Amino acid sequence: MSVSSVDAAVTVLRHAPKRVAVFTDFDGTLAAIVDDPASATPLPGAVEALGRLATSIGRVGVLSGRPLTFLAPLFPNDVFLAGLYGLEVRDHGRRRDEPNGARWRDVVATVVADARSGGPHDVDVEDKGLSLTLHYRRHPQRADAAVAWATDAAQRSGLVVRPARQSVELHPPVDVDKGTALAGAAGDVDAVWFIGDDVGDLPAFRVLEQLATSGVAVARCVVGSDETDPVLAAHADVTLDGPKAVVTYLNELADAAGSG
Ligand SMILES: [Mg+2]
Missing domain, CATH: 3.30.70.1020 (Trehalose-6-phosphate phosphatase related protein; domain 2)
Structure with a gap:
């Protein structure tokens, strides 16, 4: 994957924002890692940045290992949510559970x-x-x-x-992960971003790689930390230095989407 794919994705974002989808992980990406998982909250500005994007691009989503009961109160209804790696989905405000x-x-x-x-x-x-x-x-x-x-x-x-x-x-032994969640939610778009920090995000990065082979411009963004798995770093087109940098980056994307 070359940086030129990110450039191509940004070009789509500027000129045809409705043809763009942006997905992110939650923990370690929109929220700092904390000792007590129950106390994790999105960084200031994170929800607002996703909300800005959701008004101008085709699809915004959060793909997480968290249950929907945790995620849903945090994000507006125009943000797609995949909880438990896609076992639970909130799509346009409606909940849908994987039947298996x-x-x-x-x-x-x-x-x-x-x-x-x-x-x-x-x-x-x-x-x-x-x-x-x-x-x-x-x-x-x-x-x-x-x-x-x-x-x-x-x-x-x-x-x-x-x-x-x-x-x-x-x-459960059900064939869902962040890759299947992303593939199901992205729809027919010309450019896709995914931002993640963990090995559980690898299936989403792999789906981006498949989309790239069919001509979709993709941007694989890895949130770096001293815990970042080297396998993950190998998939990075863009490296972001912690959740704070993610919020800045999401706002830059929203700026680009609105700048037509
Ligand atoms: Mg994470």
Whole structure:
């Protein structure tokens, strides 16, 4: 991928903004990483920047591992939301759940209860309804124990393990991820941005790479930090230095979209 694809995407943004889609991750991208996941909030100006973009371009979306119950109150209805990596979607204000995911709710509840009663100590269990996350950010030395417990729980329950930033997640064995969420939401556009910071964002970057081969101008933006996985950095057309830089960048995109 060359920088010229980003230039081509910016050209579309300036001259045909309705033919553009911009998607971003949430944690580590629009919100600073915090020890307690429940307390994460979008950076000042982040929601406003997405709102500005949503009024002028074809599609704006947030693709996250968070549940919709967390995301929906934060963003206006014209921002597309994919929660739990696409198991839950809010599209033009309407919620739509992946039908094959919903039947795993009881299994997830059982594994959450197991993790809380007999899971690895010093690991925080986040119940997301249709998935769960074991966070070891506060005790990074517990990473191996968390992954081992999750792997064992996956074998027992039929859930699947997904690595995430300073955490490990257990999901229903349903073929959705940020790539399928992005592909489903982008529609017929000529330019697509995606901004992310984590290995869970890789499927979205890969979908951009597929779109590029069919002539869509793409911009793969990686939010850099001292935790950035080198695999992710290899996919970057644009590197942004933390969520603050993301807000600045989103406003630059909104400026370009409005400058016709
Ligand atoms: Mg993230």
